[in-house]
Amino acid sequence: MKSLEQYGWDTFFQPQQLKGDLLLGRITSIQGFKHYVITANGEKEAELSGKMLHVASTEELPKLGDWVTLKTYDTLGYIIDVLPRRNELARKTAGARTDRQLLAVNIDGAVIVQGLDRDFNLMRLDRYLVQLTACNITPIVVLNKVDLVEDWTKYSREIAKLQRDCVVYFCSTYTGVGLDELRNTALEKYKTYILIGSSGVGKSSLLNALMQTNLQEVNNTSDFNNKGKHTTTSRDLFQLPNGSLLIDTPGMREFGLTYEEGTSDDLFPAIQQFADRCRYSDCRHLQEAGCAVIEAVQSGALDNQVYESYLKLIREQRRFEMNAEDKKRYNKQSGKRSREANEYRNKYKY
Numbered sequence: 001m002k003s004l005e006q007y008g009w010d011t012f013f014q015p016q017q018l019k020g021d022l023l024l025g026r027i028t029s030i031q032g033f034k035h036y037v038i039t040a041n042g043e044k045e046a047e048l049s050g051k052m053l054h055v056a057s058t059e060e061l062p063k064l065g066d067w068v069t070l071k072t073y074d075t076l077g078y079i080i081d082v083l084p085r086r087n088e089l090a091r092k093t094a095g096a097r098t099d100r101q102l103l104a105v106n107i108d109g110a111v112i113v114q115g116l117d118r119d120f121n122l123m124r125l126d127r128y129l130v131q132l133t134a135c136n137i138t139p140i141v142v143l144n145k146v147d148l149v150e151d152w153t154k155y156s157r158e159i160a161k162l163q164r165d166c167v168v169y170f171c172s173t174y175t176g177v178g179l180d181e182l183r184n185t186a187l188e189k190y191k192t193y194i195l196i197g198s199s200g201v202g203k204s205s206l207l208n209a210l211m212q213t214n215l216q217e218v219n220n221t222s223d224f225n226n227k228g229k230h231t232t233t234s235r236d237l238f239q240l241p242n243g244s245l246l247i248d249t250p251g252m253r254e255f256g257l258t259y260e261e262g263t264s265d266d267l268f269p270a271i272q273q274f275a276d277r278c279r280y281s282d283c284r285h286l287q288e289a290g291c292a293v294i295e296a297v298q299s300g301a302l303d304n305q306v307y308e309s310y311l312k313l314i315r316e317q318r319r320f321e322m323n324a325e326d327k328k329r330y331n332k333q334s335g336k337r338s339r340e341a342n343e344y345r346n347k348y349k350y
């Protein structure tokens with residue numbers, strides 16, 4: 001298994017015995033029906049096996065970063081199984097009410113990129129941090145384009161208000177500031193990271209700078225008529241010279257929350273520190289008497305912007321949860337139908 005370690009394989013994935021002539025590999029790109037899989041015998045192109053076409057939900061289909069078993073014939077392969085995942089990076093897709101989209105799986109860290117031109121936004125950053133925490137993925141914050149600003153310290157002060165456990169790197173792909181530090185202290189060998197953030201913040205530029213070659217075309221907004229032709233359109237996994245694995249993604253307009261249960265207060269450390277002192281243990285910190293969180297906002301101990309962000313995210317999460325319940329009820333019924341169809345198919349072997 002040695003050679004697969006360099007693509008992120010570790011003891012977590014300890015396989016069920018590999019049967020027969022099956023090969024193990026990791027998905028590095030998905031384009032339509034084509035899945036690119038890196039294996040100990042090099043890169044293979046693979047398609048879904050018949051079995052895969054009958055999974056109960058699309059979330060079970062192979063995703064970028066998945067470990068899969070495949071059967072290969074020369075260069076073409078068929079994906080037989082998806083191995084259990086360490087984690088899944090999900091978001092609610094733009095527009096759809098409850099659609100949860102898996103951006104990538106088996107991720108060690110997510111690099112949230114914001115540009116210091118006009119893109120910096122504390123609430124948006126908070127949203128990314130909440131969702132990553134809920135997905136069990138370590139956040140790394142990169143504030144790019146520092147060549148455009150004079151005072152960086154105010155951004156550190158803003159982010160500190162969120163009281164979240166995340167490291168912030170100030171970078172410029174133009175001047176090279178911060179890149180060595182990012183490379184050497186945030187990106188570990190053989191671990192998998194994903195770049196996320198709005199379009200135009202410099203994700204592909206960062207990837208290129210870290211790769212030390214120009215692999216991804218960048219969205220050159222200085223182009224004639226600002227059309228920005230090279231905006232990234234697919235998610236792909238690359239290996240940096242230091243061995244770490246980095247996924248570039250198209251800029252996201254929306255990064256909706258998808259987590260469903262649990263005490264959401266755990267996801268908001270800045271709120272939690274006061275919440276323990278609320279009069280009612282089920283206080284929602286909206287207008288309840290004896291709410292220590294509201295008192296903290298009034299006294300200035302808690303930043304109002306951080307409180308507003310909390311309220312907004314909690315509302316959004318409740319909406320997602322309610323819609324998800326509706327959908328689950330529906331899926332249960334259609335899942336039963338598809339199971340029945342499968343049983344029938346197996347019985348009569350067609």
Ligand SMILES: Nc1nc2c(ncn2[C@@H]2O[C@H](COP(=O)(O)OP(=O)(O)OP(=O)(O)O)[C@@H](O)[C@H]2O)c(=O)[nH]1
Nearest residue numbers: 172173199200201202203204205218219231232251
């Ligand atoms: N001033 C400045 N501009 C930068 C920096 N890094 C990238 N840019 C510019 O920002 C624009 C967008 O860069 P990209 O790397 O394509 O951004 P992206 O995040 O990959 O965008 P999408 O693929 O659309 O999501 C380009 O014109 C880059 O030249 C930087 O450090 N400083």
Ligand SMILES: [Mg+2]
Nearest residue numbers: 203204231232
């Ligand atoms: Mg890009």
Ligand SMILES: [Zn+2]
Nearest residue numbers: 278283285291
């Ligand atoms: Zn309260």
